[in-house]
Amino acid sequence: MKKVLLLSICYAFIHCNSNINPKNKIQDDVIFLASDDLEGRQTGTKGEKIAANYISNRFIQLGLSPKGTDGYLQPFSFKSKTNPHEEIKFTENGDGRITGNNVIGFLDNTAENTIVIGAHYDHLGYGGEGSLYKDSIKAVHNGADDNASGVAVMLHLATILKDKNTNNNYLFIAFSGEEMGLLGSNYFVKNPTIDTKKISYMINMDMVGRMKKDTTLAVYGTGTSPSFKQVLKSHNDNFKLIQNESGVGPSDHTSFYLADIPVLHFFTGQHEDYHKPSDDAEKLNYEGMELISDYIFDIISNLNNQKKLAFRKTKNESENTPRFKVGLGVIPDYLFDGKGMRIDGISENKPAQKAGLTKGDIVIKLGDSLVVNMMSYMRALSVFDKGDTTKVIVKRDEKEVEKEINF
Template sequence: MWHEIPCRCRVICNFAPHPKQFAVKKITWLLPMVVSTLFVNAQRKTDRKTLTNLQMHIAYLSSDKLEGRRTGAPGEKLAADYISEQMRQIGLSPKGTADFLQSFTVKEGLEPAASCNFELNHKLLEAGTHYIPLPFTATKSAKGEVLPQANEPDNIWLINVADIDSTKYKSRLELYRKETATAAQSGATAVIFYNGGESSDLINSWLVQTAAGAIPAIWVDKDISKVLDDENANSFLIQLHTELKPVKRTGINVIGYIDNNAEHTIIVGAHYDHLGFGEDNNGLTKGHVLYHGANDNASGIAAMLEIARQLKASKLRHNNYLFVAFSGNEQGLSGSKYLAANSPVDLSTVNYMINLDMIGRLNPANGIQIAGVGTSPTWTQLLNGAVKDTKVVYNTSGIGPSDHTAFYRKNIPVLFFCTDREDFHQPGDVADKINYEGTLTVMKVVYDLIDKADNLQKLAFSATPDTLSGVTK
């Protein structure tokens, strides 16, 4: 046993490598670790740069200077200028009708003038919310003490629409017009319709250029209808003035393009408009307040711009890329509807569309919400490979109140990414509350998805149920 030890040593010594040979082997063994370390460090540097850019984009777009980016307002134009300049710096090609910009009409017709006034029992009501002048209203004032269910000449009439036989009329608009004409012929100084049951959106859709009537005519919402329908009311003190003014409101889509001379195109979109100071009465706080819209949807725009930057620098060349910053999202998705009807690329060549809307409040407990998974049979497989270490809530439907819907209706596979909706349509949706690391996480999922689908054939489209739960705006 004692003799075996030196023998082993001799064997080991006999097979020991030359010092230079050992150094080469050691370097070879360390090389993967060095490369891996360099890659990790490069990735961290890229992430830091991306996070800085995300913060820069969101801080500017949600700043007081842009006044809530209401469609058609000066703040929207400032935002459009910023986004188009960022697209230019990235190296995208302009794809709008005027450089990067594509203008569209949101609304053309009439709206209540600033002189409109309606006081009920000395309480000032809000035009567009509590009441809407009907399109045939006269530009005129009226006042009086009105007894419920006692419509008399030379006074304001209250008309309960629920008591009218609507089958006598071809449409609801005709009902209101003819009932107003009848009241005017009977000596009414103004007419107020309550318990109509229509939505304010429907009433506003009637406000187009038309000849004015003889007396003021007003529609009131359900809350004011309850007041006027109160059986215990003795009388109402009413003072009003109605006037409509012509209005043409336009929005601006911002469109950039990466042309890889490929057969198919991927659309990546996000809306950049928001609520302004609540002028359209779609905010959840009463009064004139600034809605910053950091999560909704400066976060989506910021991510879209950074994805565009990365794709421009990438080797992914099997698709072209169309990047669209939509306006008019808060106005019935009018911007995405317009683009889908007036696309700068042939929609039959579009591979798929990805929509980023409110991705700045990622909560690990709730995860990323992804809708549209049922719009292509390929989505599930791709998402299983792209989403790592992050909780995901899937929904199959391609229908929802965001901008992907217009493309789904063109038989294009879509995905809709969003996160938590805290401070939705509230003034508190500010940049300081954004989860920037979470926004980067969503970005990486989208980029990995595009990467994994790069070599695939054009995705097949599948129709889905027209319902979306849990992730919609």
């Protein structure tokens, strides 16, 4: 009853506040989606359904047409994995153990081609597989940054694209099942509700809510179309851009890239609250989210007069990622572009903490191997087994510090 009441209040709020400043809605959307009442929005749960209804109602408010298979919804059913190495299989007619819903709205400008703008809205519920929370007490993983932030920016883009850049149509998709393996985006690409041959490119936002003071912004997929790099550069007045050409990564843009569609994925970096109950709405940088939204709008505007963008395959860097049996127990700073691997967070009772490493340390040597970037760090790590002992050298406040690591 509590959740039904919450949804009713949410629906009334939307329809009674149609004149609200759209910039204020970014924070409003995050606060609702990341509230405890939605219990972490895990795929197939009541919380996910409340979130899907909220997004559907926002699409109604924004004047988007339904483009799912059931109104704005595109249900997909699947059986959960018993073996972590097996591929999840979709099932027909709702006979799977779990049913999730993509939420799809369409801005129809009667144009030939369509731009897909997406973000996943599911998260980890009370934890389970993927959670980095170590306490035994059950806790809601609210996922404010991951990924209420991306959904809020997507909804803001739907607001500001209305009656603008009309040489393309726009398909807005809130994906479910991302945390379980890009399920919603994979299902959409295999069961599209529009002609995928008419998709010019896809924009994905996943964890765009924690921009740091240095305004670093990562953009992946920059090599998937020849048009992207110059456009990104020409409209960048605010960000320290970290660009990655590959169209393959751990978010929903990958599903579209694998269907030969150019993609851009925006990301402000991991942090110590990643996949923990502490990823809450009050920790987000809402001004930074507005800057990202405006930047994406400028990119879309620049490309508005172009026809369907050319697609280009990129090197799949994940194929060359070394496999390793041990870890330091750190969160790398994926936005660091200096030499070495900068530590952005330390896990408790893991080798790094026990050795005395701290957040901000830059690993420059591990064992006999120099560390100059993330890939060289992973290569260095891959040679060790559980029980091994080695030396690590980190740069800390311009000094080199040596510590002993016990894996």
